[in-house]
Amino acid sequence: MTHRIGVADTMFARVDMFKIVKKAISDKGVGIKLERYTVPGIKDLPVACKKLIEEIDCEIVIALGMPGPEQIDKQCAHEASMGIIQVQLLTNKHILEVFVHMDEGKDDKQLHKITYNRTYDHALNALKLLEGKEALSKKAGKGIRQGHKNEGNIKE
Amino acid sequence: MTHRIGVADTMFARVDMFKIVKKAISDKGVGIKLERYTVPGIKDLPVACKKLIEEIDCEIVIALGMPGPEQIDKQCAHEASMGIIQVQLLTNKHILEVFVHMDEGKDDKQLHKITYNRTYDHALNALKLLEGKEALSKKAGKGIRQGHKNEGNIKE
Amino acid sequence: MTHRIGVADTMFARVDMFKIVKKAISDKGVGIKLERYTVPGIKDLPVACKKLIEEIDCEIVIALGMPGPEQIDKQCAHEASMGIIQVQLLTNKHILEVFVHMDEGKDDKQLHKITYNRTYDHALNALKLLEGKEALSKKAGKGIRQGHKNEGNIKE
Amino acid sequence: MTHRIGVADTMFARVDMFKIVKKAISDKGVGIKLERYTVPGIKDLPVACKKLIEEIDCEIVIALGMPGPEQIDKQCAHEASMGIIQVQLLTNKHILEVFVHMDEGKDDKQLHKITYNRTYDHALNALKLLEGKEALSKKAGKGIRQGHKNEGNIKE
Amino acid sequence: MTHRIGVADTMFARVDMFKIVKKAISDKGVGIKLERYTVPGIKDLPVACKKLIEEIDCEIVIALGMPGPEQIDKQCAHEASMGIIQVQLLTNKHILEVFVHMDEGKDDKQLHKITYNRTYDHALNALKLLEGKEALSKKAGKGIRQGHKNEGNIKE
Numbered sequence: 117m118t119h120r121i122g123v124a125d126t127m128f129a130r131v132d133m134f135k136i137v138k139k140a141i142s143d144k145g146v147g148i149k150l151e152r153y154t155v156p157g158i159k160d161l162p163v164a165c166k167k168l169i170e171e172i173d174c175e176i177v178i179a180l181g182m183p184g185p186e187q188i189d190k191q192c193a194h195e196a197s198m199g200i201i202q203v204q205l206l207t208n209k210h211i212l213e214v215f216v217h218m219d220e221g222k223d224d225k226q227l228h229k230i231t232y233n234r235t236y237d238h239a240l241n242a243l244k245l246l247e248g249k250e251a252l253s254k255k256a257g258k259g260i261r262q263g264h265k266n267e268g269n270i271k272e
Numbered sequence: 273m274t275h276r277i278g279v280a281d282t283m284f285a286r287v288d289m290f291k292i293v294k295k296a297i298s299d300k301g302v303g304i305k306l307e308r309y310t311v312p313g314i315k316d317l318p319v320a321c322k323k324l325i326e327e328i329d330c331e332i333v334i335a336l337g338m339p340g341p342e343q344i345d346k347q348c349a350h351e352a353s354m355g356i357i358q359v360q361l362l363t364n365k366h367i368l369e370v371f372v373h374m375d376e377g378k379d380d381k382q383l384h385k386i387t388y389n390r391t392y393d394h395a396l397n398a399l400k401l402l403e404g405k406e407a408l409s410k411k412a413g414k415g416i417r418q419g420h421k422n423e424g425n426i427k428e
Numbered sequence: 429m430t431h432r433i434g435v436a437d438t439m440f441a442r443v444d445m446f447k448i449v450k451k452a453i454s455d456k457g458v459g460i461k462l463e464r465y466t467v468p469g470i471k472d473l474p475v476a477c478k479k480l481i482e483e484i485d486c487e488i489v490i491a492l493g494m495p496g497p498e499q500i501d502k503q504c505a506h507e508a509s510m511g512i513i514q515v516q517l518l519t520n521k522h523i524l525e526v527f528v529h530m531d532e533g534k535d536d537k538q539l540h541k542i543t544y545n546r547t548y549d550h551a552l553n554a555l556k557l558l559e560g561k562e563a564l565s566k567k568a569g570k571g572i573r574q575g576h577k578n579e580g581n582i583k584e
Numbered sequence: 585m586t587h588r589i590g591v592a593d594t595m596f597a598r599v600d601m602f603k604i605v606k607k608a609i610s611d612k613g614v615g616i617k618l619e620r621y622t623v624p625g626i627k628d629l630p631v632a633c634k635k636l637i638e639e640i641d642c643e644i645v646i647a648l649g650m651p652g653p654e655q656i657d658k659q660c661a662h663e664a665s666m667g668i669i670q671v672q673l674l675t676n677k678h679i680l681e682v683f684v685h686m687d688e689g690k691d692d693k694q695l696h697k698i699t700y701n702r703t704y705d706h707a708l709n710a711l712k713l714l715e716g717k718e719a720l721s722k723k724a725g726k727g728i729r730q731g732h733k734n735e736g737n738i739k740e
Numbered sequence: 741m742t743h744r745i746g747v748a749d750t751m752f753a754r755v756d757m758f759k760i761v762k763k764a765i766s767d768k769g770v771g772i773k774l775e776r777y778t779v780p781g782i783k784d785l786p787v788a789c790k791k792l793i794e795e796i797d798c799e800i801v802i803a804l805g806m807p808g809p810e811q812i813d814k815q816c817a818h819e820a821s822m823g824i825i826q827v828q829l830l831t832n833k834h835i836l837e838v839f840v841h842m843d844e845g846k847d848d849k850q851l852h853k854i855t856y857n858r859t860y861d862h863a864l865n866a867l868k869l870l871e872g873k874e875a876l877s878k879k880a881g882k883g884i885r886q887g888h889k890n891e892g893n894i895k896e
Contacts (some may be wrong), residue, residue: 125880131881132880156876159825160834162825163835169871191821192868194347199354199825210311300554358511397468407466409446415442514668514670520634521631565602565620568597581599582599612814672786672790677787717788725756735754740852
C-alpha cells in the first residue's frame with residue numbers, strides 16, 4: 117500500500133527543508149508518495165496542511181518552517197502553531213511541525229545542521245506514526261530531542 | 273464494566289510517565305483498560321488525545337508531558353494546553369493534563385519525585401471523574417496540589 | 429418554574445466557593461436548583477461547564493476558580509478563560525467566570541473577603557441574567573466591581 | 585426597512601456608552617432599532633453579541649467595553665477580543681468592538697471625551713457597514729482613528 | 741476563466757494599500773476581478789475576508805493592514821492574525837496577510853516603500869497560489885522577504 121505524506125514548506129525559510137524530507141524518506145521509507153505545498157510564510161502553513169489532508173488525501177503532514185529571530189517572528193510562529201494544532205483537531209490527522217528558529221544556531225553552518233537533523237528525524241517520526249499509536253512508545257520518556265542532543269531518561 | 277482510559281505520552285519527556293499511570297491504576301483501579309499513544313512532543317498531544325477518544329473509545333484521557341525550561345518550551349506548553357482544552361470541548365470528555373515543567377525541580381531527583389506524585393495523583397483523579405461530577409466535591413476548595421504540598425483551605 | 433444553575437468548582441481553590449454561591453442563592457433565589465461539578469483545577473473547568481449545560485441542562489453556569497500567584501498560574505487562568513468563552517459560544521449560554529487570583533489579597537483574611545464578595549455578587553448576577561438581556565442595564569456604565577469597591581460612573 | 589443593531593454593554597465600564605450609541609443613531613440613523621444587552625464585564629460580551637445576532641436577529645453589533653488599567657485587565661480584553669472575532673466568524677456578521685482602556689485618558693474628563701468620540705464614530709461606522717462592503721472605501725488608508733486625532737494618509 | 745480575488749483593507753492604515761494591489765494585478769494578472777471590502781481596523785478584517793470568500797465567492801483573499809506602534813496595536817494584530825488563520829481553516833482558501841507595522845520604517849518615506857513592496861509582492865504571490873500548490877516551490881527555502889531584502893538560501 118502506498119502512503120501519501122504531505123509536506124508544506126515556505127519561501128521564507130533559508131534552507132531547502134523539503135529536500136531533507138525527501139532524503140529521509142528515500143533512505144528509510146517504502147511505498148511513500150510525497151505531496152508538496154509551498155507557501156510564502158509560516159502563517160500560510162495551516163491552511164496548506166489542511167488542503168494537503170482534505171484535498172490531496174495525505175494521511176500525515178510535515179509542516180516545515182523557519183521563524184526569524186525577532187519578537188514579531190516568534191509571534192507568527194505561535195500563531196502558525198495554534199493553527200496547525202487546530203487543523204489536526206479538525207482532521208484527526210497528525211501534522212509534525214518542524215520549526216527551526218533562526219536564532220537557534222550560532223552561525224549559518226550550525227543552523228543548517230540543526231535544520232537537517234530536526235527535519236530528517238521528524239520525517240522518520242512521521243513514518244513511525246503511520247505504523248500506529250504505540251510505534252514510538254519504546255522511545256517515550258527518554259528526553260529525545262530532534263536537532264539537538266538527547267537529554268536522556270531520569271530514573272527514580 | 274471495563275472503563276477505557278487513554279494515556280498520551282511523549283518522547284520529549286525525561287521520565288517514563290506512562291509507567292507511573294500504570295502503577296496508580298494497578299494499585300487503585302478495577303476493571304480499567306489503558307490505551308497508550310506516544311508522540312514526539314507536547315504539541316502532538318492534542319490530536320493524539322482526540323484520536324484516543326474518538327477512534328479508540330476512551331472515556332477519559334491523561335495527557336502526559338514535560339515542557340523544557342526555555343521560553344519557547346513554555347509557549348509550546350501553552351499551545352498544547354489550548355489544544356487539549358479544545359479537544360475536551362469537541363468531545364465532552366475530560367483530559368487531565370499532567371505537565372511537569374523541567375524547571376520545577378532543583379535537580380533530577382526532585383524533578384522525578386514531583387513527576388511521580390503529580391502523575392500518580394492525576395491518575396487517581398481520572399478514576400474519580402469516571403464516578404461522576406460530584407465524586408471530587410468533598411475535596412473542593414482545599415488548596416489541593418498535585419506534585420507539591422497541599423496549601424489547605426482558608427476559612428472566614 | 430425551576431431554573432437550573434450549574435456551578436463548577438475546583439480542588440485547587442483554597443476557599444469553598446460553592447458554599448458561597450449556595451448562600452447567595454438561598455438568600456435571594458427562588459425556585460433554583462444548583463448542580464455542582466468539581467474538577468481538579470481551572471483548566472478542567474471549561475469541559476465541566478459544557479457538560480453542565482449540555483448533559484445536565486443548566487441554563488447558566490458559574491465557574492469558580494482561584495488561580496495561584498505564579499506566572500504559570502496566570503497562563504492557566506488565561507487558557508481556562510479562553511475555553512470558558514468558547515463554551516459560551518458553542519452553547520449560547522452565559523458562564524460567569526469567578527476567578528480570584530491568590531495574589532489579590534494581602535493576607536488570607538482579605539483573600540477570603542474578596543472571594544466571598546465576588547462569588548456572592550456574581551451568583552446574584554447569574555439570577556439577573558436569567559431574567560433577560562436588559563435586567564442588568566440599569567447598572568451599566570457605573571464602574572461596578574465584584575469583590576472590590578465600585579469605581580462609579582464618569583459623567584461628561 | 586428597519587435595521588436592527590445590537591449593542592452589548594457592561595456594568596464594569598465607567599461611562600454609559602450605550603447612551604452615546606443611542607445619541608449617534610438618533611442624530612444620523614434612519615429606521616434603526618437598537619437592541620441592548622447588558623452583562624457584568626467584557627468577557628461576558630462575546631456570548632451576548634452572539635445571542636443578539638442569533639436570538640434577536642441583529643444585523644450588526646456594537647460591543648462596548650472599558651478594560652481597566654492593570655495587566656489582568658489587558659488580558660481580559662484580549663480574551664474578549666478573541667471571542668468577539670470568533671462570534672463574527674460563526675455568524676458572518678460584523679461586531680464593532682469599542683474598547684476604551686481606562687489608562688488611555690490622563691484624567692476622567694479626557695477619558696470621557698475619548699469614550700464619547702470613539703463610541704459615536706463607531707456607531708456611524710456600523711451604519712456605513714450596513715450599506716455594503718465598499719461604503720467605507722473612500723476613507724480607506726487615511727489613518728483614521730476613532731477617539732483620537734486622525735494620523736492621515738502617507739503618499740509616495 | 742476569470743478569477744475573483746478579494747481584497748480587504750482598513751481605514752486605520754496610512755497608505756492606500758488597495759491601490760498597490762490593483763497596480764500589481766494590472767501589471768501581471770490576466771482575467772482577474774478584484775472585490776474590495778473596507779473595514780475600520782484590522783480586527784474587523786477576519787469576518788470581511790470570510791464574507792469575501794463565502795458571500796462574494798472569492799477564491800483567495802489579500803488582507804491589508806497597518807498595525808500601530810504601541811503594545812496594544814501589536815495585540816490587535818495578533819488577534820486579527822489568529823482570526824485570519826481561522827477563516828482559512830473554515831473555508832480551505834488562502835488569505836495572504838499583508839501587515840506592515842508602523843514602526844517598521846524609520847520615516848514615512850521608508851514606511852511607504854516597505855508597504856508598497858510587501859503589498860505588491862504578496863499580490864503576485866496570490867496569483868501564483870491560484871496556479872496550484874507547487875507554483876511557488878522553486879522559490880522555497882530561499883529566505884525570501886516581502887518588503888525587505890531577501891536573506892537567501894543556506895547550503896550545507
